[in-house]
Amino acid sequence: MSFPLLTATAVLPALGAIATAAVPAAQRVAAKWLALLVSLGTLALAAVTLVRFDPDGARYQLTESHAWIPDFGVRYQLGVDGIGVALVALTALLIPFVILAGWHDADPMETGSRRWRPTQGFFALILAVEAMVIISFEATDVFLFYIFFEAMLIPMYFLIGGFGDRAHEHGDEAAATQRSYAAVKFLLYNLVGGLIMLAAVIGLYVVAGSFSLQEIVHARADGSLHMATSTERWLFLGFFFAFAVKAPLWPLHTWLPNAMGEATAPVAVLITAVVDKVGTFAMLRFCLQLFPEASKWATPAILVLALISIVYGALLAVGQRDIKRLVAYASISHFGFIILGIFALTTQGQSGATLYMVNHGISTAALMLVAGFLISRRGSRLIADYGGVQKVAPVLAGTFLIGSLATLSLPGLAPFVSEFLVLVGTFTRYPVVGIIATFGIVLAALYTLVLYQRTMTGPVRAEVAEMPDLRVRELLVVAPLIALLIFLGVYPKPITDIVNPAVKQTMSDVQKTDPQPEVEAAK
Amino acid sequence: MSASAVHSLWTTAATAAEPISKIDAPKIEYAQLSPTLIVIGAAVVGVLVEAFVPRKSRYYTQVFVAVVALAAAFSAVVALAASGYGTTKAHIAAMGAIAVDGPALFLQGTILLAGILGVFTFAERRLDPEAHGNRVDAFAAQASSVPGSDSEKAAVKAGFTTTEVFPLLLFAISGMLVFPSANDLLTLFVALEVFSLPLYLLCAVARRKRLMSQEAAVKYFLLGAFASAFTLFGIALLYGYAGSMSYATIAHVVDGTVTNVDPALAGTMGNDVLLLMGMALVVMGLLFKVGAVPFHMWTPDVYQGAPTPVTGFMAAATKVAAFGALLRLLYVVLPGMRWDWRPVMWAVAIVTMLGGAIVAITQTDIKRLLAYSSIAHAGFILAGVIATSPDGVSSVLFYLGAYSFVTIGAFAVVTLVRDAGGEATHLSKWAGLGRRSPLVAAVFAVFLLAFAGIPLTSGFAGKFAVFRAAAEGGAGALVVVGVISSAIAAFFYIRVIVLMFFSEPKPEGPTVAVPSPLTMTAIAAGVVVTLVLGVAPQYFLNLANQAGVFVR
């Protein structure tokens, strides 16, 4: 029995969470450091996983399988394919930055009871989310996945509702209600999605008699498990609904702007860069593999929704007055691209989508965290409250610009590669869809540059005149992310090599092959 | 014609002058009835204690007797189960009056554990400020005296306490132990009354808010009696239908396996109208006890008015006992009637799930809120009952086990949050509790999440088990409704969490009393069970599975 690497990757942050929560009220700083170290440890483990993972090896590697609830036919079954391992790495990578960026976000403002320990709670919750996200990336048992898919809502919910932009509200009751509204909205949307998925999960068990992904996929492949078309479609819809809420896909998106707007920047990053990825990931892993036929059946509708998300999200981003909400709508647009790539059912599309998940995670983290630093300085989320920051805090402005450029997927930065792959992947099968999606890149330029212009350029406003430039801690957060953006933009091979085989597998699951060019190149 | 036949039957009976043969003494398997007997005995002892033990030491004696008895009874149950009475040796005891089988033992075990925790919460006397140097519990000093009257003041001054609650509790438990294992309608009815009557009384003896307490008692009593009258009439009709009280016989008649029907009695014997009406009325009586819509309306008022420890115990144990009886009735007596009662139960389950969840949304009192949530849960459990499969039984058993602990724990937490007027049950008072005492708030949050059925809590495991059974039983639509109503339900549980954690504490808000180890144990047990059953439910599922078969 080899060392259970995957379990360790998930368990370490979980234990870390408990430990952090247990740190006595007085030792806030200790709690912070503990959390940071744990997250770094997790990163190390994830790195080991990445190294141990052999792209050309078996489909699911580092697998672990133990009986858990035989009565429900549930096994504790872990295993990663290229897609999973990439996303685990992404999660483990981002959390330290999130923690570092949120270093002071949870220092207690008001004097609650002496047992009230917001700081410990904040970091413990972040680690808890990390643990749950990681395990749901690793789970190859539908039920196991579902459990953590649902459970991660709770810590997330406390993170959103419990901690807001502090500078922005000193005992401000309105802001507090706003925040709890956002938190509740987040929870209810995802809970409804999850519960509907629960019905589908139960249905799946009734039909398939097992929760093991591989078993079901094999059984379907060799025909030993037959699903009636209508059943398969209903189950697919049940699953897809939950994932579409999480992703989020238009018109189920409205919780995201509230959540990201009200939460602190690091938490917002946690939502959009980490937690939401579970949704798109699950589409790729569960929807396509469990219900290939239904997936193909639903593709047209989903593509349309994805297109709407892309354009609609971008347009609304243009119309926002609030920096964070703007980023949120931008993310909606980007998730549109991801889903587009997944359901274009081409190699480029799916590899692109996976790559997109990673890149979007990094780029949004960069942009959102810098935005958070900006907001924490001025104490306002309104774009109109800024102007001329570039002159006062050039480094902040510069990093913000790079973040923006990444968001509009400028060639040379990571997101370009993934976005172009998604577009090509879509175009090869659905040219019109591809072209419409391409409009997204113009709109992206519009909202990011408008944001940059309104906040950073122009005459220096009095309120920002004294604004300090990025501090060392903040630079430590941003610089590596930017470096990563550039590196992956120039040399995405490390990821694509890992992802491609997994995508090939998925493609064969749905029995699709890429369309061939009409003129064969003279090789 | 038939009348004359009957007449002749009598006359022959009268004229026949052979000597009346000795009534042979009934054969009672005392060992296998020991759990019940122990509890009843202890209750009687408790009464004697009231009579003879000096007032000062009554409290301790009573608590001691109760705990010991319940523990003994529980170990007896375990012993029986261990020696296979739950599975292989399952059989009908006491001349066919009582069944000793898996479901019976499982539920008895659950009830007894709930009872022990109940005793703990009953015995809690650190929460209320001391009156005249005497520690006081949740019960009136002298239930008979008018609240606020001189006699009561005197009683308080004298340090009286209503220690009768313990024997009452024991009587109730004994009734509950019999209820799910009753194997004929008479036993069913008697057990029903035996556990109902003490509960009526217990509802009436709150120390604070006595008027509400008494009102609760009156409502509970009148409605309960009303319901049991219906039950009794139903029993009568079933008797009329089958000519017997015993489940087995009725079942046979239902299945038409009884051949020797006196043609003279064809008018009644095997008359389906009697059967159907009787079934409906008996089932209605049980639905009243489980608090299913539309027989639920007593629940909120009683839950709110009764002393919180009583509410907790009642909410947990009554549901367990009543569902046990309902299961046995439907699975043992009326399986042949499945196609008649299933549609009706479908409807009941649906309105119960939705009704409970929807009305709960606008509640402002935590106890009423929990009451409505208990209604919604009754609906979920009904979904499992309808499955009519071994899986259905075991899932219901599991759900009941999980649910009872969560409930007792939750109400125990409610007893801790107090202000000048006793327990602060109005939700607005709970605002910002998470800031004041994060631990208590967190614990309560765990219970709420369990109620909401969030994964990694027992609530989820139970819900999944029940829904899965229902789905496999072909009640997919029911699962969908259940899912929807759980979504609705989630909303108000979350509302409470929001209130506790995200809203600013009110300056004149309630304080959280530090309880004695008794209540702490109850709460801790609740949390532990909730989490264990959430994370590693397999062991208990196995228990439930083994216990999933009724003896006929």
Add this chain to the structure above:
Amino acid sequence: MNPVNYLYLSALLFTIGATGVLIRRNAIVVFMCIELMLNACNLAFVVFSRMHGNLDGQIIAFFTMVVAAAEVVVGLAIIVSLFRSRHSASVDDASLMKL
């Protein structure tokens, strides 16, 4: 005469009792009506017992009486204490808890 008629009688009594419960305000009277329902059941038991020619029904009738007696004890106790603290035995006055 056909014992079935007694069944009708008992049904009638039962309904009367139930109606009484629904329409009378005084707790005592309501309770009496419930007792009436129980007795209606007794009648039914006896009749069925006669029709079936076994004694179960009659025995049950005794049980029922005992139970009824117990209920009286408990019920009156509760009602009386309510009356003493409210100086009214009207079930409608006891409506503190609602909604």
Add this chain to the structure above:
Amino acid sequence: MENLIALLIAAPLLGAAVLLCGGRRLDAVGQWIGTVLAAASFVIAAVLFADMLGKSPEDRTFTQHLFSWIAVGDFRADVGFQLDQLSMTFVLLITGVGSLIHVYSIGYMEHDERRRRFFGYLNLFLAAMLLLVLADNYLLLYVGWEGVGLASYLLIGFWQHKPSAATAAKKAFLVNRVGDMGLSIAIMLMFTTFGTFAFGPLLGTEGHSGIAGDAGEGKLTAIALMLLLAACGKSAQVPLQSWLGDAMEGPTPVSALIHAATMVTAGVYLIVRSAAVFNAAPDAQLVVTVVGGVTLLFGAIVGCAKDDIKKALAGSTMSQIGYMVLAAGLGPIGYVFAIMHLVTHGFFKAGLFLGAGSVMHGMNDEVDMRKFGGLRKYMPVTFVTFGLGYLAIIGFPGLSGFFSKDKIIEAAFAKGGTEGWILGGVALLGAAITAYYMTRVMIMTFFGEKRWQPDAEGHEPHPHESPSSMTIPMIVLAFGSVFAGAFFSIGDRFVHWLEPVTGHSEGDSPVSALTVTAATMVLLVVGAGIAYLQYGRSSVPVTAPRGSLLTRAARRDLYQDDFNHVVLVRGGEHLTRSLVYVDHTLVDGVVNGTAASVGGLSGRLRKLQNGYARSYAVSMFGGAAILVAATLLMRAV
């Protein structure tokens, strides 16, 4: 030797990295680092050029493969370079003019505290532009394409505290994005059609020809049009020309380098580079020529009306690029001349801009020509160099413009048929207008009496000659403007140089070369003459007169901007605002509505719980009745 290609790009890229990440400690030396690295790149280019000249025309294509960039399924994009005569031409132009302008900027930006960053951006631009012309596949070209866009964005908006500058920068980027859309769609089309978008297999290298021609004409036309769209964006061709005028907000060296000499000509490069595609798609070619023709008139007309010297020059740039695109659209008969005009234009237009910059430098950054006048005695060097550039651009015999432009006009006629006549006519007309507006600029700036007054702060501008760091580049460029054309044309040097790449064919022109030249000369004199009569004779009013309808239209860029504003900007604003509303009320409203209705239902059901035991009993009784009835019914049914 071929491995040097990467260095071409690496040098300025390094400069950009160092300067932008270096922080304040480099402020003092920043300009030197930047300039040296630019020059270094030029030297490398020269070395490669020499090496290339050493080889026979057939194997003058250098390639360098660095690494595989993206590889997913059949989709393969490498990072590799291809340096052939065409790229070489550009490399020399870019690095050469680029280096000069670096030198110029040392003087021009002397007093700007953010000078270091300025040079960083310039280097970034060089790197991106070189990548654009050196890439060996379209996707990599795309990277350079957007890279120069970014650099231009940063440099136009360099004075970000000026809202106008920031807006102009944003506008430029956005308009370019529309073009980029075309490019990316073109690439996707290539991938779906050919399974590749690398130059080698697609366009063919010397030796074997590519597969570009094999596809159906419809597909090819589509690809070509998409490429044209891209070109329009980058090269400010109608309908995507609107950004160029505003781009003049940037520092003048930027206008000279990016918005005159190099970046804006990238579109022409793209078309000529994709010759293989265009040749197989005649319809697309026609569209190209039309776009070119329209733009050259459009730009010229706009140029006539502007009083802002830089905007006037911008208009002229637009128009000159129009010539190039027109030529490129003509196919093999035009490609070479398009590039040739591109190069000469690179010299004289850069020179003109630097001259303009020098003037502004002397006039407290005044740009309104109506406030100039008679400057020739204050800044002689500027006057001479500017004058030479002027003569070159209007095509004065013997100077660069004369050769390159004339060839294009001939080629236009040589297209044959009515199109030939129309295009040729347009080209000729353009020449006349060019003469007019350039003369206007010349006169208003350097002749007549001085018209400048004290500015807002009240101190009088003291026109003076610029420092040598600025004049020397101007002089060098002036040389280029004078002799380049002749050098290229004598013995058709340039034609032979490019032929292996672009191919070349002499179309048979309906009109002889001589007539064309003659006609050009006449029109040139006419245009210049009118300008002289208008501005040379009569004195120039300091405040612009209302002017004719056409003038007013031209001042407002023929209302094309207003059109954009009304249709796109306003429309967009309304769209977004209404969408925000929809999102809030409809999408969100539905959900909240359901929640609210459930709440309302709850409130109503709650009323049933009225506290009266008897009503509870009623519900029980009713329930029981229903239960019984239902059970009986179940059986009955």
